[in-house]
Amino acid sequence: MTATEETLGDMLARRGFGRRGLLKFAIAMTASLALPPGMAPAMAENLAAAKRQSVIWLSFQECTGCLETLLRTSSPTIASLIFDFISLDYQEALMAASGSAAELTLRQAVAANKGKYLLAIDGSVPVADGGVYSLTGGRANVSMLEEFAPDAAAILAIGTCAAYGGIPKAYPNPTGAVGVEDVIADKPIVNIPGCPPIPEVLSGVLVFFVSFGRLPDLDDRKRPLAYFGTTIHDQCYRRPFYDQGKFAKSFDDEGARQGWCLFELGCKGPTTHNACASVKWNNGTSFPIESGHGCLGCSEPDFWDQEGGFYTSLAGGTGPGWQDSGIAAAAGIAGGAAAAFAARHKTTKPDQEKPE
């Protein structure tokens, strides 16, 4: 049996992973994807019969943070197997080939999987001045996107930059950065925004596509409803404090220590759709609000240019008492300088006293 004929069921069996393991994975994935639990046996059956899904991944105007977060996830074994099951046929940062060999690999992968591959994009698409601000092998990103999108089964816009333009699109946007959907209008696109995006969301979308041959249900911004259907605020464990009107007024006041709501410190949870509060980060350890900082709204369009900035409440106002913090910081700097001077003085003294 060749690698291309091998099904996920065959591969798992070869690795000693039986039907029950796959069913357990499907049960967890149906829960993650907000599907009825009764669909798990069908999902497991479809996954077992599925072939490797070709994924061609192009990186445009980006920082590689999206790829890093996806690679460094400590997913359970079966999810790792799923990623093995995906045939990542082209990814410049990960592949060994470079130069003309890499370009040949890309063309071969596209030809071999015409109409079937998933085109994954991270990074925004700069379109100003013919797209000259981000080139790969001398070719503009926008030109590559326009060439490879038509033969894709669907496009995954991974991260806020690929979805909506992200930070490169921030004012004054000198490169004319846009999201994938601003360039390609006639292909199924799923946006998986976040700066970076949550790895489990990408694996959920991939598993759904491999299982059912289509993208999951999306919201009006083309985000998977299962993960972006509610706001951070709706799911936040600090929500009861919001309802009770208990707000932290600065990052180190009594309210902050009591874990009260961070709304007045600029938390964008009420207007941000993402699964951070439920799926969380670092294998379910926590998420920004749990670490004491408000949500920045990084999975929403134009989050970098929000009126008032990150630390002004959605209701307006002046934000946290930076003036006090500034005084404290200034005192800290002054104290530090004094300490440094004292330390230097102390270290030079022995030298001065060193016997000749």
Added chain:
Amino acid sequence: MAPPRVKNFDFLGDDGLVDALLTEVADNLRNLLSHQRPGSIDLLGLPLSPTCLATLEARLGVGEISASLHVSGESLIRETAFPGVWWTRHADETGRIVALLIEVAEVPEILRATKADMERGLQRLGEATNFTLARQPR
């Protein structure tokens, strides 16, 4: 963990939620008896407080059967005091709960040995037997 899909049921109170879930369990059981159609309720998808979950688990009680599954982490499948109603908890390798269900079925699907499983087992048993015979002294 799955994202909660229902916003806020505080107005019901824990007892109200538990009663609503038990009514759904009863519906599922009725459906199983009438149409042989198994059902399940995803508890991670509901905004249940730890107290509410504990109350629900206590009211369902403990039955005669409890099974452990050791695949990609531990799973516990336990029959409740109501035959055909199962409390199922799946954890991953790190111990994180990835699914928490009430299953209504004669036997949860994951416990059943399928024909394909048994055929593969028979093949392996045959191979193991031949291996043992080959090593026996004459």
